[in-house]
Amino acid sequence: MMKITQRAELPKGREWAIRAAAVLLSIVFAGTVIAALGFDPIKVFAQIVNGSVGSQMRLNQTILKAIPLTITSMGILVAFKMKFWNIGGEGQIMMGAMGATYAALHLPPDLPPTAMLAMLAAASVICGGAWAFIPAYFKAKFGTNETIFTLMMNYIAIKWVTYLQYDLWKDPGSLGFPRIAAFPPSAVLPKLFGIHVGWIVAVLSVVLVYIFVNHTKKGYEVTVIGESVETARYAGMNIKHVMIAAMLVSGGLCGLTGMVQASAVEKTLTYSLSANYGFTAIITTWLGRLSAPAVAIVCFAFAMLIQGGAYLQIALLIPASVAEMIQGIILFFVLGSEFFIQYRVSFSRRAARGVA
Amino acid sequence: MKRILLLALALLTALSLAACGGNGGGQTGDDESFDGMIKVGFILIGSKTDGGFSQAHANGIDELEAYFGGLVKTMAVENVDDQNRQDIRSAAENMIDAGCTVIIGCSYGYMETMAELAEEYPDIYFLHFSGSMMNDTNFDNYFGAMEEPRYLAGIVAGMMTETNKVGYVAAYPYTEVQIGINAFALGVQSVNPGAVVNVVYINTWYDPEKEKSAAQALLAQGCDVLEQHCDTAGPIIAAQEAGAYAIGYNLDKPDSAPKAYLTAPVWDHGAYYIDVIKKILDGTFSPESYYGNMASGYVGLAPLSDLVPGDVKAKVEEVKARIMSGEFAPFSGEILYADGSVLCEDGQTLNRDQIWEINRVVKGVNATE
Numbered sequence: 001m002m003k004i005t006q007r008a009e010l011p012k013g014r015e016w017a018i019r020a021a022a023v024l025l026s027i028v029f030a031g032t033v034i035a036a037l038g039f040d041p042i043k044v045f046a047q048i049v050n051g052s053v054g055s056q057m058r059l060n061q062t063i064l065k066a067i068p069l070t071i072t073s074m075g076i077l078v079a080f081k082m083k084f085w086n087i088g089g090e091g092q093i094m095m096g097a098m099g100a101t102y103a104a105l106h107l108p109p110d111l112p113p114t115a116m117l118a119m120l121a122a123a124s125v126i127c128g129g130a131w132a133f134i135p136a137y138f139k140a141k142f143g144t145n146e147t148i149f150t151l152m153m154n155y156i157a158i159k160w161v162t163y164l165q166y167d168l169w170k171d172p173g174s175l176g177f178p179r180i181a182a183f184p185p186s187a188v189l190p191k192l193f194g195i196h197v198g199w200i201v202a203v204l205s206v207v208l209v210y211i212f213v214n215h216t217k218k219g220y221e222v223t224v225i226g227e228s229v230e231t232a233r234y235a236g237m238n239i240k241h242v243m244i245a246a247m248l249v250s251g252g253l254c255g256l257t258g259m260v261q262a263s264a265v266e267k268t269l270t271y272s273l274s275a276n277y278g279f280t281a282i283i284t285t286w287l288g289r290l291s292a293p294a295v296a297i298v299c300f301a302f303a304m305l306i307q308g309g310a311y312l313q314i315a316l317l318i319p320a321s322v323a324e325m326i327q328g329i330i331l332f333f334v335l336g337s338e339f340f341i342q343y344r345v346s347f348s349r350r351a352a353r354g355v356a
Numbered sequence: 357m358k359r360i361l362l363l364a365l366a367l368l369t370a371l372s373l374a375a376c377g378g379n380g381g382g383q384t385g386d387d388e389s390f391d392g393m394i395k396v397g398f399i400l401i402g403s404k405t406d407g408g409f410s411q412a413h414a415n416g417i418d419e420l421e422a423y424f425g426g427l428v429k430t431m432a433v434e435n436v437d438d439q440n441r442q443d444i445r446s447a448a449e450n451m452i453d454a455g456c457t458v459i460i461g462c463s464y465g466y467m468e469t470m471a472e473l474a475e476e477y478p479d480i481y482f483l484h485f486s487g488s489m490m491n492d493t494n495f496d497n498y499f500g501a502m503e504e505p506r507y508l509a510g511i512v513a514g515m516m517t518e519t520n521k522v523g524y525v526a527a528y529p530y531t532e533v534q535i536g537i538n539a540f541a542l543g544v545q546s547v548n549p550g551a552v553v554n555v556v557y558i559n560t561w562y563d564p565e566k567e568k569s570a571a572q573a574l575l576a577q578g579c580d581v582l583e584q585h586c587d588t589a590g591p592i593i594a595a596q597e598a599g600a601y602a603i604g605y606n607l608d609k610p611d612s613a614p615k616a617y618l619t620a621p622v623w624d625h626g627a628y629y630i631d632v633i634k635k636i637l638d639g640t641f642s643p644e645s646y647y648g649n650m651a652s653g654y655v656g657l658a659p660l661s662d663l664v665p666g667d668v669k670a671k672v673e674e675v676k677a678r679i680m681s682g683e684f685a686p687f688s689g690e691i692l693y694a695d696g697s698v699l700c701e702d703g704q705t706l707n708r709d710q711i712w713e714i715n716r717v718v719k720g721v722n723a724t725e
Contacts, residue, residue, distance in 0.1 A: 057453040061446050166559060176530040176715055178559065182468065261442070267468070270439040310446060313433050314454045320403070320434045 051311025089278025096255020128255015510543020
């Protein structure tokens with residue numbers, strides 16, 4: 001009946017046509033749904049754009065949402081480049097945030113902020129990296145499946161932080177409300193141009209990951225392993241070493257997201273801090289085709305979609321669920337187009353001939 | 357790389373084309389065309405139709421709009437997680453950006469974020485439900501003496517239980533929740549000294565599934581009347597499925613489970629919202645920690661359903677009258693905590709501050725944290 005085969009490289013024009021069609025289709029489809037619900041689709045789309053970049057405050061909101069997504073995506077990118085499927089961003093963010101929180105609540109609060117924040121960042125990178133080290137070590141040593149391993153470790157991390165919040169680290173001064181104490185002011189990331197300096201961390205992470213992947217020996221080794229383990233082995237690379245090193249970088253960057261969110265936004269640790277950035281980053285990294293600058297742009301576009309969707313509720317008094325539905329429809333088509341770019345779907349007659 | 361750039365660009369272009377196409381490049385959304393007096397933005401933890409907590413606030417929002425007949429415009433962001441400051445801040449700032457000059461946050465966990473925002477936006481009023489923080493200019497909080505209707509609900513449960521076990525689905529082992537549990541248990545004990553109240557904490561305000569399964573656990577323990585301190589109708593529905601009775605919370609909503617529903621301690625947020633917006637409009641607003649009670653109409657017990665027998669109704673009416681007149685308060689006379697320590701001494705009546713120091717459950721309540 002139907003046969004799916006991997007495509008050879010498509011001509012650029014064709015690829016383009018498929019993507020443009022996907023975007024167009026998603027707009028038409030989402031528009032139809034919006035109209036069916038009794039809203040004006042043109043107004044709705046206008047407000048998504050207007051709501052994400054239409055004023056300084058909205059643009060700030062978009063950037064705030066892009067920051068954690070970008071840093072996490074850079075971490076995921078390093079692992080994916082090696083075809084190490086790190087689905088564990090959530091957990092690594094959590095453990096990073098936990099490390100930062102431990103430092104923030106235990107270091108003397110009168111430390112100079114620079115020293116304090118440097119310690120927080122270091123703690124988060126170490127904890128996030130350590131959490132990523134576990135599946136990397138098992139994969140290197142025993143060949144375990146990293147997808148399942150990293151995925152499961154997310155839930156362990158989230159439950160662990162929940163336990164910290166509800167029991168071990170619960171702030172006794174909160175009248176029984178399960179909450180961890182707030183960071184001292186010296187452990188809160190300052191603002192620059194109206195947005196917390198996490199944006200600088202995000203920009204730096206893009207630049208550094210770009211340099212790491214494209215202009216360093218380790219980065220080159222990561223790419224080669226991703227292309228072909230056999231080639232890497234033949235070239236005499238120490239695959240286990242590179243794998244573990246790359247995962248330390250990957251987990252470390254995800255951990256850094258945890259520090260940025262805990263310090264700049266939450267000012268404490270909560271069990272919902274990772275807010276699905278670890279999962280969303282998989283989509284953005286994939287859509288950005290593992291190229292750091294492209295991923296950064298996709299992250300921003302994604303943040304626009306989230307912020308624009310959130311703004312719909314306010315500007316047009318549309319329920320939150322409609323905004324989420326629109327996001328889902330757009331994602332469905334855009335991701336779907338990637339499938340059609342990489343695979344050919346042929347129907348009965350041609351497929352039958354192909355088999356024969 | 358180039359491809360994805362183009363993809364992103366195409367997405368943007370398509371969206372902006374759609375944007376400009378419809379309105380001749382002008383602003384859309386009704387936010388710019390509003391020429392009334394004030395815009396008020398609400399942050400809600402659940403959806404406006406959650407059948408409980410957020411719906412009670414949504415009713416208040418509707419009352420507010422209706423009262424001012426178009427001169428006050430409201431907007432709301434629903435489903436804002438109270439553990440996620442990024443989302444709380446985003447909801448508030450988006451509404452400020454859309455012209456709101458009053459931001460009302462309807463969950464305890466929004467408190468620190470609202471305090472922060474109040475400092476950053478001195479020209480915006482921030483009102484916080486159930487919080488304890490405020491400042492001298494633009495940030496205050498409001499709540500009510502829920503212990504009064506909770507006590508009355510306890511009377512209903514105490515008189516109607518046959519197993520002498522009453523279940524209570526509770527959010528957190530936190531003061532506000534424990535005040536409610538204790539007031540309810542005292543009500544139960546006032547008419548049925550042998551009855552116990554079993555409590556399950558679900559550690560969240562809003563989670564329809566958890567609320568329901570906690571209720572099922574209580575029913576399995578033999579509880580035949582349920583009360584709740586959580587946001588949705590989950591426990592009432594669970595009670596109906598098990599053929600038991602249930603008392604709701606937040607708003608009068610008999611239709612969600614008519615065979616189980618007895619009554620509910622309820623809020624009348626509209627009365628407060630109308631009053632506070634009036635004050636803001638005429639310039640007489642100054643931050644306070646508002647604490648409405650049954651006499652002021654901010655809290656109350658919803659009408660008893662037809663499942664409640666006449667003698668129970670009479671008893672409730674009698675005690676209600678005594679509370680409204682100030683003759684009786686739930687936290688008065690000798691009250692012991694479950695651990696034997698004294699909460700309230702004979703002849704004493706706890707004041708608001710003392711009530712808000714409650715940090716555990718009273719005798720006759722089985723609560724495991």
